[in-house]
Amino acid sequence: MVDVLDDLQWRGLLGQSTDEAALRSALAEPLTFYVGFDPTAPSLHIGHLVQILVARRLQRAGHHPLLLVGGATGLIGDPKPTAERQLNDAEVVAGWVERLRGQIEPYVELDGPNPARMVNNLDWTSQLSALDLLRDVGRHFRVGRMLAKEAVAARMASAEGISYTEFSYQVLQAMDYLELHRRHGCTLQFGGSDQWGNVSAGVDLVHRVQRTAVHGFTVPLLTKADGTKFGKTESGTVWVDPALTSPYAFHQFWLNVEDASVDRYLRVLTDRSREDLEALAGRTAERPGAREAQRTLARDVTALVHGAAAVDAAEAAAAALFGRGDLEALPEDVLGAALAELPHAVVGEGARTVVELLVATGLCASRSAARRAVADGGAYVNNTAVADGDAELADDQLLQGRWALLRRGKRTLAAVDARPR
């Protein structure tokens, strides 16, 4: 049995932490830990997935998970270093809490001898009066330290400044730790590396109030090789919700990961063993063009999030659409299944021009952008470059008398369904 902490370290999941030796000895016995997710969107994204998987690794090592969805903190908003957040309506946040809960639960064990528990910080903050907050909680916080937090300091230095609302966020989150310590004996919190300030604030508060040393660590945020944002495609964030990011698009995202990062992602997002991954890295170094590592990553992570059937569908679709073979030669069922994975537009009666179709399918944001794509030589119908954007789609271009495959650039696809009239 590999030591959890060693495993986390090897996978690159350990960032800052409170006293590491103390943390290590604490983890020698089963302990209760928590990680929190704020409902700031209707779905979790792949950045959150990293955190959930850390919780899962800890649970599998015998520790007791408390998974917090921040019904209260989500109403306030963790200060971003750049700008003030737009506050969301209470009903909206409450709805998101439910959705996130549902998205988190599948990744952990909710039954059995060591079940994960879901908690919501609204439970212990909604009835708290402002005076109680100021008298009982506020007195444990020093403004100087609060101002020193990275995000707060950044905002203080910005032209916009920071509202008292967001400034208070760290108090709420620290209270969570204290509350979970009291209620459930929680002695470890982790979070993304941007959460270090909040994690340590919680550790401090528990120490002040309970006179107990508790632990905390951060998980480095996943980055691309050049240090830039991870988890974005041109159409935005990669979500876990299949309605927001289709399983096909999800699979493609991982398949397109740059060589320099694929090994790191595999360690973070899959359960594969060290030996397994080192062997894979060796094969990748020999034949990078085969992209075996990317294929493995795409397969594992898509299966984890969307299930094995989704992997098969995504792979089959990609094989059909990116294959060198003639699209016309594809059997109808294969083609139909592949196209079904793509964003598509149904066009009725009226013949449409390529420019119109590029916009209708969402491949281009505007007609101007579509014209540009055509002018750049980056628009294709059925894998053939389009010369004239105003040309209408001809009946004899339709696959199986009905479909057309639209492509912008090398790998952005969409389907056109010209239903029989």
Next chain:
RNA sequence: GGCAGGUUGCCCGAGCGGCCAAUGGGAGCUGACUGUAAAUCAGCCGGCACAGCCUUCGCAGGUUCGAAUCCUGCACCUGCCA
């Protein structure tokens, strides 16, 4: 409440009466090369009925033949003072 400074396209940031759809950088898109990778090079990067036209430079008015640029009011941000 007073005084000073600020608000420009996704972000940063020039512009300070016509030559401005607006310099530059970043991000992004496309092409070439390759491997649905990276790097590199080239083009693009408000909208449309696209050699032209329309709508933009916090908001609303005004001055002017003409404003992102000047004036007035309002909103918000920052700093100093009360």
